[in-house]
Amino acid sequence: MSARRLVYAISTALAVAAFVGSGLANLLRLDHVGHDMARLGYPPYFMSVLGTWKVLGAIVIAAPRLSRAKEWAYAGMIFDLTGAAASRAAIGDDVGTVVAPLAVAAIVVASWASRPAARRLPARTGVDHSAAHAEAA
Numbered sequence: 001m002s003a004r005r006l007v008y009a010i011s012t013a014l015a016v017a018a019f020v021g022s023g024l025a026n027l028l029r030l031d032h033v034g035h036d037m038a039r040l041g042y043p044p045y046f047m048s049v050l051g052t053w054k055v056l057g058a059i060v061i062a063a064p065r066l067s068r069a070k071e072w073a074y075a076g077m078i079f080d081l082t083g084a085a086a087s088r089a090a091i092g093d094d095v096g097t098v099v100a101p102l103a104v105a106a107i108v109v110a111s112w113a114s115r116p117a118a119r120r121l122p123a124r125t126g127v128d129h130s131a132a133h134a135e136a137a
Helices: 002-029 033-041 046-062 067-090 095-115 132-135
Strands: none
Touching: 002 033, 002 046, 033 046, 046 067, 046 132, 067 095
8 A cells, every 4th residue: 555545544534533523422412512612602503513514524535436525525624623723712722722623634634635536526627618619509
C-alpha cells in the first residue's frame, strides 16, 4: 500500500469515526453534549440538525463514488470544525479546547487531499465549450 493510500485510509477512518460518534451523541442528546451546546449558546434543536448532517457527511465520505457529495461533505466538516473552534474561543475556553476541533479539521483535510482519483470530481479543463454548443444547435 502506498503512503498516500495509507494516509487516506487512516485519516478517512478517523474522520468518519469522529463525525459518526459526535453526530450520534448529538442525535441521542447525550447530557454532556446538551450541556456543552447550551454553554456555547446554541438552542437544543440545533443538536438534531448538527447530528443529522454529521452522520450523513460521514456516510458520504466513506461511501464509494458520490464525488460531488463528497466535496460538500468535506466542506461541511470544515465549516463545523472551524465553527466549533470559533465558538469555543468566543466564550473563552482554554487553548486546548479551541485547538481540538482544528486538529480534527487537519485530519479531514488530510483525507480530502489524499483521496483517490475515483473519489474526486473530474478535472476541469478550463475550456469553455458553450460557444461550440451554441454553434452546433
